[in-house]
Amino acid sequence: MRQKNLRLSWERNYFTNEPSYHIQRQNYISRDNKVKNICVFHWLQYDSAKHNHDYIELAYVISGKMVHYIGDERVILGKGDFIFVNYDDVHQYKLHSGKTAYIINCAFLPRFLNPMLDSCRDLGECLASHPFYFLKGMLNADPGRFVFKDDKQKRIRNLLEDMIKEYDTSDIGSEEILRSHLNEIIIHAMRQITDRDVKSRDDLILRVLQYGKENIKVPDLSINKFAEKEGMSRQYLSRRFKLVTGKTFTDYLRGLRINLCCGVLSATDRPITEIAEEAGYRDMNTFYKHFKIETGMSPSEYKKSLNQ
Numbered sequence: 001m002r003q004k005n006l007r008l009s010w011e012r013n014y015f016t017n018e019p020s021y022h023i024q025r026q027n028y029i030s031r032d033n034k035v036k037n038i039c040v041f042h043w044l045q046y047d048s049a050k051h052n053h054d055y056i057e058l059a060y061v062i063s064g065k066m067v068h069y070i071g072d073e074r075v076i077l078g079k080g081d082f083i084f085v086n087y088d089d090v091h092q093y094k095l096h097s098g099k100t101a102y103i104i105n106c107a108f109l110p111r112f113l114n115p116m117l118d119s120c121r122d123l124g125e126c127l128a129s130h131p132f133y134f135l136k137g138m139l140n141a142d143p144g145r146f147v148f149k150d151d152k153q154k155r156i157r158n159l160l161e162d163m164i165k166e167y168d169t170s171d172i173g174s175e176e177i178l179r180s181h182l183n184e185i186i187i188h189a190m191r192q193i194t195d196r197d198v199k200s201r202d203d204l205i206l207r208v209l210q211y212g213k214e215n216i217k218v219p220d221l222s223i224n225k226f227a228e229k230e231g232m233s234r235q236y237l238s239r240r241f242k243l244v245t246g247k248t249f250t251d252y253l254r255g256l257r258i259n260l261c262c263g264v265l266s267a268t269d270r271p272i273t274e275i276a277e278e279a280g281y282r283d284m285n286t287f288y289k290h291f292k293i294e295t296g297m298s299p300s301e302y303k304k305s306l307n308q
Helices: 123-127 155-169 174-191 196-201 203-214 223-230 234-245 249-267 272-278 284-295 299-305
Strands: 007-013 021-027 038-045 056-063 066-070 073-077 081-085 091-095 101-108
Touching (some): 038 155, 038 174, 056 155, 101 155, 123 174, 203 223, 223 234, 234 249, 249 272, 249 284, 249 299, 272 284, 284 299
Antiparallel strands (some): 007 021, 038 101, 056 081, 066 073, 066 091
């Protein structure tokens, strides 16, 4: 099922003999005056009931402390800590020492990062795809169960504060700035749990991935040319690429090209043939076939789905 456009609304509910709660309600309707598929805002966090949601949540603690329960795990979150919560993960916040916690909350759908991640429900799955490519085995902790730390310069908080301004103004280019900042936050976070030795061993594959991105417009691009340029066996490189990424170079390139096309389709009304050619397609039948494989629909159907 395709993800719907994301907007959140809020209510304050009062319970007899109970502290007041902020209840976060999901409301999946499109708003033309806001960037779709993401919400980012300041939030006064009280105790919450156990809940889950149909988006990925990024919660950053500005001040105060709170206990975060997820599954059987319990961690204390303090100033400068931030976490990611996946789809369907039942979790709960409880104030620590009875004090209010002030946080920044960013809720986003994976398709905001990459249109090809429409059915993705896990941050780890997003990380293995464009634009991140934190490959299989590269991370030494589950990003959905790890408490990340901001640095002394408050790099993450500053990026989130700038995102709030962009989200509230919704000016020209706001979507691109929001996506850029969110990508940067995720990359800085994943550096905290990246196995440097694994990254070093997989540097060759990272160079192949970069080779694909830089030469995406070349119609007959293949891993053979990279192997020849590096003076290595095509068979070895193909096997290594599949082992590390879980897909063939052909599958990777197809996804990369269709992802590019989806991005252009969502932002412009340019002709399909022109968009396909820019992504390295010379045969439209092949383009339509690949588009269907990657998205499950035709380009026109995809275009219509963006406004649903």
